Amino acid sequence: MKTASGAQLDMGRLVLLLAMLGVGWYFWYSPVFWPLKLLVVMMHESGHALATLLVGGSVDRIHLAANESGECLSRLPPGVFRQIAVYSGGYLGSAIAGAGLLLATFRFQLRRWVLGAACVWLVVMGVMYAGDGFTLAFCVGTAVVLGLCAKWLPDGAVDFLNLFIAAFTALYAVFDLRDDLWNSAVRSRSDAALLSDITYIPAIAWAGLWTLLAVGLLAVAAWWSMHARPRHLQMPPMSARARRA
Template sequence: MRTASGAKLDLGRLALLLAMLGVGWYFWDSPVLWPLKVLVVMMHESGHALATLLLGGSVDRIHLMADQGGLCMSRLPPGVLRQVVLYSGGYLGSAVAGAGLLIATFRFQLRRGVLVAASAWLVIMGLLYAGDMFTLAFCVGTAVVMGACAKWLPDGAVDLLNLFIAAFTALYAVFDLRDDLWNSTVRAQSDAALLADVTYVPSIVWAALWTLLAVGLLVVAAYWSLHARPRGIQMPPVGTRARRA
């Protein structure tokens, strides 16, 4: 399959991405993946924080919880449109992060740059906005681990780590929408419910809109990345045979 520009689907990359998604799905309840789940919660809350700052507001503090809960406390100038953007920033923010990681990993092959950028983001958010010791310790501790991986892991291991984080973030973003917005009990206490109180648009409508936007964004990012010219992460093309001397 080729795009309009002639780029061909890289089956090796597709196989790697599907494998990483499968690993994340299979070990979803494993405590080993708990740090990644909290990391995606931080992406969600960072989406709220970034939306607040872009809208002229201020962020007071961010709280992460060990049970994968999160809270961004901020102040925003009045306005319905501002609140729509603010409340949408969480779920869509984690989807944007997943899409960005896929593109950075596959399309641009940033490798160590991905981990360094993630470390810098965590340190900045932790030092500026952490509202409790758990949040600060998680942000700084995770940043140190990512920085160490960027410095000492070989290129191949960095590539695989980046890909797994990207795939897991995308997977978690979709599962987060499913668990929070399509469960009526949870949805009643979600960002969709808060926005419904402001706009009088039912929370289920916001849930559907955010889900369509998030899934669409992730599909486009994956499609674009998987059709990029392979430069680093790749597997042998399907059907090739070794040449005889």
């Protein structure tokens, strides 16, 4: 299948992505994946932090907990739209991170740059905003591990690691919405409930909107990632008369 630009579906990428999603799904509750889950929680809280800064607020601190929960404490200027942006920044932020990782890994093949950017992000967030020793230790420790992987792993292993992090992040973003927003007991304490209090729009409506946006964004990113552009543009052959001229 080709797109209008001539990009063609890469079956190898598609099979690999589906296999990694399947592994993540099947072993979802394995303790081996705990660091990756906490990494995505950090993406969620970073989404809140970035949205806060973009609307003119300030971030006090970020907390991560070993039970895979987190919180971002910030100060906002008055305004309902600012609150909507910040409360929406968590779930949509993790979906954007998953989409960006899929594109950077599959389509642009940035390899070690992906791990390097993750290291910088974790160190900056940990040093500037970590509100406790556990959060700081996780951010710096994970950055060190990813940095060592970027430096010492062979190219093939770096590609595999990037692909798995991208697939797992996308999967977690969807599961995060499912568990936190579509479970009524959890939803009553979620960002959707906070928005419901200030907008009078039911929390379930915010849950539906965020789910549609997140799934749509991840689907578009996956589509682009699975379609490789032609590697070389070939000029049409010149006629003998054109060469003589």
